[in-house]
Amino acid sequence: MANLSIDLTSETDIALDGRTSRAVRDGIGERLREMMAPTTPLPPRLQDLMSRLRDIDDAPSIVSGSLSPR
Secondary structure (H helix, E strand, C coil), X not given: CCCCCCCCCCCCCCCCCHHHHHHHHHHHHXXXXXXXXXXXXXXXXXXXXXXXXXXXXXXXXXXXXXCCCC
8 A cells, every 4th residue: 555645844834824824715715716607507497496495595494593503
């Protein structure tokens, strides 16, 4: 069995401050949203199902507060 572990030395470690880290994450997220944006509209049946799912998500919960997930 091959050893798949990676040996990271101090030469390859990069420290980013919080502001830079956030900027990198935001940039990656923006590019992913652009790349993953649908290029064609959804078929009508799938649009209907997505609309129903949104309605269900917005509906009040039928589970009492003590049983709902935290």
